[in-house]
Amino acid sequence: MTNHQGLIPSFEYVLPAIRGIQAGREYYVSMCPVRFIPKLFAREDEENPPDQRVARSLNSKRVPDIANYILNNPDNYTVSAITAAIDADINFEPIGTEKEGRKMGRLRVPMDARFQITDGQHRCAAFEWALKQNPALGYETVAVILVLDIGLRYSQQMFLDLNRYGVHPDASLAILYDHRHPPATVVKAVIRNINVFRSLTDQEHQTLPVRSGKLFTLHTLYNATSMLLADWQTAELEQQIDLAIRYWQAVSYCIPDWEAVRQRTVSAREMRQDYVHSHEIALLGLGAVGSVLLSVYPHSWEERLQELRWIGWSRSNPDWEGLIMVKGQISRSRTSIGRMVAYLKEYLGLPLTSQEEELENSSGLVGRENSRQQDQQKQRFIRRNTDQFIVILSACGNPDFRQTEDIGVPTLKLPVHSLEEASQICQGYILEYELGGGNWTGGQVLDARTNEQVAYIACSGKIWTELEDWMRLK
Secondary structure, three states: OEOOOOOOOOOOEEEEEEEEEOOOOEEEEEEEEEEHHHHHHHOOOOOHHHOOOOOOOOOHHHHHHHHHHHOOOOOOOOOOOOOEEEEEOOEEEEOOOOHHHHHHHEEEEEOOOEEEEEEEEHHHHHHHHHHHHHHHHHHHHEEEEEEOOOHHHHHHHHHEEEHHOOOOHHHHHHHHHHOOOOOHHHHHHHHHHHHHHHEEEOOOOOOOOOOOOOOOEEEHHHHHHHOOOOOOOOHHHHHHHHHHHHHHHHHHHOOOOHHHOOOOOOHHHHHHEEOOOOOOHHHHHHHHHHHHHHHOOOHHHHHHHHHHHHHOOEOOOOEEEOOOOOOOOOOOOOHHHHHHHHHHHOOOOOOOOHHHHHHHOOOOOOHHHHHHHHHHHHHHHHHHHHHHHHHHOOOOOHHHOOOOOOOOOOOOEEEEEHHHHHHHHHHHHHHHHHOOOEOOOOOOEEEOOOEEEEEEEEEOOEOOHHHHHHHHHO
8 A cells, every 4th residue: 555645655554433523523433353452552661750651650460350350251251442542644434425424434544653542551451461361362352442642741631531530339339230259149149038138238338328228238248248158168159148048047037126127117227326236347247257156066056146136236235335336436447346256256155266365355345354254144044034935947848839848948946035926936937938838847836944845836827825726726
């Protein structure tokens, strides 16, 4: 090909392009094969001082992260357009003379033109790095926005403008929209399958607004569930989901205040103001303690977890001051989280690590340690003498609907004060798992002292104390 004077041969890139107008200037959008990126977009000389460059210096740590993202997701990676300025005379040849035909055509760019990246240098470097690992990527394309270079000052301003208003998505929203990573899948399954979380979790914001009607955030539950399953990361995804659902469902049974908010007998705002059990520090503590329970007591953790029902979660509990609260305000520091974990482990009878013992000793509670232990012993004594019954919650598959015997519903044994409380707990369990009469196998009420059955709770909630009549009817 020759130039317009027909004297000096020149060679060109010919790119399919769409021509647009923005701020009164022409720009062009094209598709560039990935294999051409290292040739077209030369890296800026980082030896130049910042005032002589059009972009920030390359962060070498980001490049392999982006490259590995592309390599590990060859079927569904997404990379946004690269923006570059051209410092050469270009020629746009439209395919038509009317309407849309004048906007689409071929862009002829001299091969000696210099493409200066104003947005996307890390993406370009990542593609170059990924091409060495997988040359087949070279036949894919990336969108390129080309503008005419009108000087260093304009290019620098363009870089700033492109990055000025960029905002990362909120942490909760990033988890909600993540369909690739297993931990995000697990926590979303937990929320879908547990009523209090489904109704009371904000899935968009990392921090709850003051007037929010929610108790939890997706981001907090994600972190707490990740702590819970820290030793189960190599397990099958379905196993992780099942375990997480069982654990958080059992926790929700031990904190009836959550259900009270869901039933709107108390507002979420009041609950957050007066209690600590829905705050981030408590959920993280419950997640970490759950991991230990699952490891130490794999077959009886649900029974041991019932001690949570007797923790004084009110902010007025003097245990919290100096432990997780400073002058009435909840601390979110790592030290406070560690103290919460140590407190819960001690309450559930789990051994403390040496580091957790040090946190306990440094929490300002040393002087009243004996008093607190005496209070806990007193509370346990009171519970033994006031919990008159134990109610059994269980279910199986309904043969009338060709269900398998195991339908993934946990079996629980819960202490209760009265038969009326036992009936309420049974009804909540039945509603939670949408059980029918053919599924319900629980309802047995035992005397807490003799372990003998004294009553039965039917699927309808009816209390049978004359067991012979109940057996005859059954």
